Amino acid sequence: MGSPKRTTIYDVAREAGVAASTVSRAFSNPRRVNRATREHVHAAAERLGYRPSPLASALQSGRTATIAMLVPDITNPHFFGAIRGAEGRARQADLTFILSNTEESAAKEQDQIERLSRSVDGFVLAASRLPGGAVTDLARDHNLALVNREVEGIPSAVVDNDSGTGQIVDHLASLGHRSLVYLSGPQQSWSAGRRWKALRSAASEHGMAAERLGPFPPTTDAGGAAADAALARDATALVAHNDLLAIGVLKRLAERDVGVPEKASVVGYDNIFGADLCVPSLTTLAGPGDHAGRAAVELLLRGGARSGTLTDPHRVVLPSHLVIRDSTGPPPVTGRSRRLLH
Amino acid sequence: MGSPKRTTIYDVAREAGVAASTVSRAFSNPRRVNRATREHVHAAAERLGYRPSPLASALQSGRTATIAMLVPDITNPHFFGAIRGAEGRARQADLTFILSNTEESAAKEQDQIERLSRSVDGFVLAASRLPGGAVTDLARDHNLALVNREVEGIPSAVVDNDSGTGQIVDHLASLGHRSLVYLSGPQQSWSAGRRWKALRSAASEHGMAAERLGPFPPTTDAGGAAADAALARDATALVAHNDLLAIGVLKRLAERDVGVPEKASVVGYDNIFGADLCVPSLTTLAGPGDHAGRAAVELLLRGGARSGTLTDPHRVVLPSHLVIRDSTGPPPVTGRSRRLLH
DNA sequence: CCACCCATGGCAAGCGATTGCCATTTGTTG
DNA sequence: CAACAAATGGCAATCGCTTGCCATGGGTGG
Incomplete structure (x- = not known):
């Protein structure tokens, strides 16, 4: 591949009858060269099909663009x-x-x-x-x-997940939930730590209990384990680290016949493609x-x-803003006194 | 940013007491230099934290990696x-x-x-x-x-969409469909043309009628128009250019109260994330x-x-292989004689 | 009319590697 | 042991462009 020889500024310079430096400037520093000359050079370049070499340019200038x-x-x-x-x-x-x-x-x-x-x-x-x-x-x-x-x-x-997390907790609290669990993301994930902090403090402001489970990988596959862990806690409100995890949780809950949102509410983060396709559609925090x-x-x-x-x-x-869909609702009437799985 | 001066092969050469060319070869053409020397050079490079410059390398060698x-x-x-x-x-x-x-x-x-x-x-x-x-x-x-x-x-x-398309048509035919419409993708899309050809020929082999509608952009948003166009044709089997479009179609059909798969079957291509989340879940051609x-x-x-x-x-x-989910089923019993919309 | 300045173009030195070619050293072989 | 080949290291040219510095020439102000 590749034509035998790429045309260089020297070719253009010859064609235009100017020095190579002028050609260079005509392209990379246009105001440094007289307009007439510049246009003349550009024309010559055009004629030869010249393409500057970003590598050579970067090598010398230190700017790689x-x-x-x-x-x-x-x-x-x-x-x-x-x-x-x-x-x-x-x-x-x-x-x-x-x-x-x-x-x-x-x-x-x-x-x-x-x-x-x-x-x-x-x-x-x-x-x-x-x-x-x-x-x-x-x-x-x-x-x-x-x-x-x-x-x-x-x-x-x-x-802004902090305020967004506040919105989540507000929403859950206003539905009547008295506690929530956070299905955490990867340990090294900064957001995971951040979300948990925000979640906990927002929860305590509402007098809600908050517990953190996990960490879980942020994937749908991990949703099974996350859902099971939450169920073991009799949780009524599950906040998943992200939508992928939330969708996995939804799947697992369906498998275990836990109605969403009747028995448990699920919230995610990100509002990814698919969050509105799953059943029930997912309440999630949307960010730009x-x-x-x-x-x-x-x-x-x-x-x-x-x-x-x-x-x-x-x-x-x-x-960020909360997109409320079908995966959240009031907690089961009998509340925390009854187990989710009969 | 950037430390004042990056270390170069020359620095390494000095440190190792060899020529720059040797350093270069020690890295890019190891077998060209004696093992002892090579290791010595590598050690020196290590000591200096040397990183080769891909740009300089590419400029000279023509290989950019x-x-x-x-x-x-x-x-x-x-x-x-x-x-x-x-x-x-x-x-x-x-x-x-x-x-x-x-x-x-x-x-x-x-x-x-x-x-x-x-x-x-x-x-x-x-x-x-x-x-x-x-x-x-x-x-x-x-x-x-x-x-x-x-x-x-x-x-x-x-x-291999050709054989895959065959699988789609087989599936549709075996369910009893007598005709299908293809909701086409972008005009310049090679696959779109290709799929339509395969679809048409497979259909004719089964004695099915095939019609092409569109083109539509390959997005969920375009699904509305695509669905409407299909409904106007009384289609019972809709093959969408891809899953995005198919999902959009599904949405629109739900809005218009056209039951899937009772009234109409929908098939997509690609088996994207989300194809199994939507309702009904989408029958689609999966490819690696x-x-x-x-x-x-x-x-x-x-x-x-x-x-x-x-x-x-x-x-x-x-x-490729067909993943059969819930969006396909037998055509409505009264068949083509009844309009989809009452 | 002179001194000076600015706009413009050219010269040439790099940027940091690669690589053809040559000079040694070392190893083979008859 | 001489002669030749292979292995190894060095020299220096080169890749294509940028840019500091200098030379030139026309424009300007005093």
């Missing part, structure tokens, strides 16, 4: 919004977008950053599994922006994932550590 | 499998993986290829919207592999999308046009 996004699991619908948003924003900014899967592993994440480091201007870390300290360290040498994760001093865009992705790229563009000191890292918090 | 995958719509679950498979295989081969969205546009696809061309060793085109001729042209200058698309002379990995993605990268690795002549392009066809 490329950003990478690292995601724990690209197949998790939770991230689709963010990926889509980031990709779109990158495209707008004329940046090449690299997507990489870290397989829920902090080590792989770190390794990816290390190896992409030279070929990329910055990283968007979605729900990074890295411990905060590691992120801070990395930020010293790399341009970072976080999605749905916050680390002191690092720019980030997060969906795509905005978060977009915002993170924006932050990267604004320069991360490049733009002066690290003292004013930007922090974007996006509002 | 990077492939790009172009997808019409990254948010379409149809592609998740393929993306995941390709990403995984690329990672295995130690290749950087670039993902790009072409927004269902042939022009954008072509443009993307053009601009990534210099920084990539090859392209995986998923469900390319490009006309066959354009693909052939591009293949002259680029390393290509196709997913779910076939073009004479270009390596490709496709899920991830294998297709993996296979495509494999083909790219095998060298595409690089490996000798183009005379033996590899062509991988992966088996």
Whole structure:
């Protein structure tokens, strides 16, 4: 493959009768060259079908016009919004977008950053599994922006789960639930910890009992175990770490003939595709994932550590809202005194 | 960001007391250098925290160790499998993986290829919207592999929709349906054309009538229009271009009180996440999308046009199978003589 | 009319690797 | 033991572009 020889700035320079440097500037720094000359050069380039080599450019300038996004699991619908948003924003900014899967592993994440480091201007870390300290360290040498994760001093865009979690608890409380269980996500998941804290404090404000079960992998498959664990607690309100897990829970409850929402209410996070398709449809916290992705790229563009000191890292918090569907309702009339399974 | 100066082979060379070329070879062509020296060099590199610059390497060698995958719509679950498979295989081969969205546009696809061309060793085109001729042209200058698309002379990995379509029609026929409508996908979609052909011929083999409606965008939103169009035809069996569309159709049919599968059967393609969650759950053709993605990268690795002549392009066809769920059943007893809407 | 400034274009030195070619050293072989 | 081949390391050119610095020339103000 590949034509024998790609045309270079030198070819264009010859064709246009100017120096190579002028050609370079005509493209990368247009205002540095006289308009007439510039147009002349562009015409010559056009004629020759010239395409600049991003590699050569990057090698010399240090700017790659490329950003990478690292995601724990690209197949998790939770991230689709963010990926889509980031990709779109990158495209707008004329940046090449690299997507990489870290397989829920902090080590792989770190390794990816290390190896992409030279070929990329910055990283968007979605729900990074890295411990905060590691992120801070990395930020010293790399341009970072976080999605749905916050680390002191690092720019980030997060969906406001704290207030969202409050909405969930309000909803549950207003339906009459007196307690809830949280079916927790992965241990290293920042959101998981965060949600549990918010859940607990919101619950106590309403005088509700809250218990945390798990951790469970954030997948539908894990829903079985999660549901069983909840049933063993006689829970009437189950808040799952995310919709995938919630949907799995729904399945399992159906198998065990526990009516939803009559016997138990289920809530998820993310409002993924499918949340409105399952039966019963899922009450879930919807957040603008795509905005978060977009915002993170924006932050990267604004320069991360490049733009002066690290003292004013930007922090974007996006509002979330509860989408109430059919998986939540009042607790069983006889309440906590009766077991769910007769 | 960035430490003041990255360490280069020259630094390592000095540290190890050898020439830069030796360092280079110690990494990129290990067998070219004596084992003792090599280990010595590696140790020095380790000590200095040396990371090779992929850019410099690529600039000189012409090999970027990077492939790009172009997808019409990254948010379409149809592609998740393929993306995941390709990403995984690329990672295995130690290749950087670039993902790009072409927004269902042939022009954008072509443009993307053009601009990534210099920084990539090859392209995986998923469900390319490009006309066959354009693909052939591009293949002259680029390393290509196709997913779910076939073009004479270009390596490709496709899920066998032809036989799969046969399975769909068999299933429908055996339930007693005498006719079907195809709710077509985008005009430029190769699969759409392909499916329709297969559908028509399989139908005629069974003596069934087949009609094509559309084109419709392959989204749930488009399902409304598709369903309405089908109802206007008194169709009893609707084969949708993909699951997204099928799910949209299901929704619309429910709104219009057309019982599925009592009054009408619906079939989709892809078996996406969600196909088993909707009500009724969707009968659909499942294909190993991830294998297709993996296979495509494999083909790219095998060298595409690089490996000798183009005379033996590899062509991988992966088996598909029908997953029968609740959205298909026998046609209404009174059959075609009664209108679906009273 | 002179001094000075700014806009513009060219020169040439890199950026950090790869690699063809040559020079040694070491190992084989008749 | 001479002669030749293989293994190994070094030199230096090169990939295609960016950019600091300099030279030139026309425009401007005093």
